[in-house]
Amino acid sequence: AQSVTQPDIHITVSEGASLELRCNYSYGATPYLFWYVQSPGQGLQLLLKYFSGDTLVQGIKGFEAEFKRSQSSFNLRKPSVHWSDAAEYFCAVGAGGSYIPTFGRGTSLIVHP
Amino acid sequence: ETGVTQTPRHLVMGMTNKKSLKCEQHLGHNAMYWYKQSAKKPLELMFVYNFKEQTENNSVPSRFSPECPNSSHLFLHLHTLQPEDSALYLCASSHQAGPNEQFFGPGTRLTVL
Numbered sequence: 001a002q003s004v005t006q007p008d009i010h011i012t013v014s015e016g017a018s019l020e021l022r023c024n025y026s027y028g029a030t031p032y033l034f035w036y037v038q039s040p041g042q043g044l045q046l047l048l049k050y051f052s053g054d055t056l057v058q059g060i061k062g063f064e065a066e067f068k069r070s071q072s073s074f075n076l077r078k079p080s081v082h083w084s085d086a087a088e089y090f091c092a093v094g095a096g097g098s099y100i101p102t103f104g105r106g107t108s109l110i111v112h113p
Numbered sequence: 114e115t116g117v118t119q120t121p122r123h124l125v126m127g128m129t130n131k132k133s134l135k136c137e138q139h140l141g142h143n144a145m146y147w148y149k150q151s152a153k154k155p156l157e158l159m160f161v162y163n164f165k166e167q168t169e170n171n172s173v174p175s176r177f178s179p180e181c182p183n184s185s186h187l188f189l190h191l192h193t194l195q196p197e198d199s200a201l202y203l204c205a206s207s208h209q210a211g212p213n214e215q216f217f218g219p220g221t222r223l224t225v226l
Contacts, residue, residue, distance in 0.1 A: 041219065043216075043219050100169065
């Protein structure tokens with residue numbers, strides 16, 4: 001079965017600084033990969049996804065992620081963080097028979113002014 | 114109203130009560146999902162319905178009973194719950210079950226006394 005690990009429970013950055021959130025997955029073949037964001041009191045919203053092709057994926061709100069097969073990683077990046085980016089970020093991997101995504105524990109992003 | 118809606122947004126119930134959570138999607142999707150989100154735990158997939166047929170039941174206790182009368186509506190019937198069932202219950206929908214973008218509702222915050 002597939003699994004996904006987000007090693008960082010909390011990340012604190014200053015507004016304007018760059019951001020990288022880590023995601024590692026475990027699956028024998030190429031999985032389907034997703035990043036979602038959850039703002040307080042709201043459901044999850046898709047930021048970006050990778051199914052195949054170019055390993056650098058652009059998403060909404062200025063986010064991008066890079067699929068690295070050799071490292072089994074799909075890290076999320078943003079060059080300059082805004083205060084409104086403070087939220088919970090979830091990496092998810094779809095694999096196996098149903099391909100329904102399995103979610104990581106999430107990383108809470110705190111943005112200092 | 115657009116997107117995925119959930120009612121009620123907050124629910125407090127005793128262990129002997131019976132209540133239902135409702136989810137409605139206006140996106141024309143064919144798959145609907147129930148997730149449980151507890152603090153400091155990964156998002157837990159509970160049930161999946163694809164074209165009104167239940168395709169996944171992740172060993173959920175029988176005190177949770179889903180119902181999907183049509184592709185637009187999903188219910189979660191609750192009875193004789195335990196305090197550890199207190200959590201945020203999220204509904205999601207997608208075009209079909211599988212590695213597709215999921216659209217989430219805002220959730221129902223459930224507290225079991």
